[in-house]
Amino acid sequence: MGTLDDAQSAVRTAALGLVQTPDGRVRVEDYLTVLAAAAGEASLAAAGFDIEGHDLTPGSGLFFDPVNAVLTGDPITRPAAAGTVWSLIEPLGGSLAPAAALPDPAALYRFVVEHLGQAEWGCVSTSVGAEHEPTVLPLRAAYDLRPGVLEVEQRFGAPVQDRHIVTTAALTAALEQTRSAIDVPVALRLAVEVLFGMAKMAPMTARAMATAG
Secondary structure (H helix, E strand, O other): OOHHHHHHHHHHHHHHHHHOOOOOOOOHHHHHHHHHHHHHHHHHOOOOOOOOOOOOOOOOEEEHHHHHHHHHOOOOOOOOOOOOHHHHOOOOHHHOOHHHHHHHHHHHHHHHHHOOOOOOOOOOOOOHHHOOOOOHHHHHHHHHHHHHHHHHHHHHHHHEEEEEEEEHHHHHHHHHHHOOOOOHHHHHHHHHHHHHHOOOOOOHHHHHHHOOO
């Protein structure tokens, strides 16, 4: 057994391994995207969606209502309901950046719905501008990090119902870690838009990967 800090640190290490170049460079946007994508997928798993055994087309729109309770609480409250994704993200508005820099969760839901199907396959729509768009596919990034997340979960004896806590804690720690390397309001918006977008997208499965290969 270990602490949440130990677990989220291990998830961040796994994420870095996916985006670090041979010379040790890391593009901040891609690092944050991998963690945000994993947190979005983890939210689906925590809400009871079978992320590996479903028969939906990966990347297709997914409206699995129970995930809203995991993301923000349903209905949304202020402050955010304890144990939700937003309860970990909400304090960043005021600690890392002015509170106004953090998007409103209700607006995030609307943004995802309004832009559904507009991004290329495996991507999510963001509003951060071309220079900050990730170069990794969020759908594939979440799938590639999944073994690392599961290994951490097993090592620390964490239940799947808490998977969103571990991955979101990793994301918030990464936002703190990279605050001097990227405009924080941009980083916050990228992170939450990818997270919410992935929570509304059918995850990649090993079966689909095998078929595609």
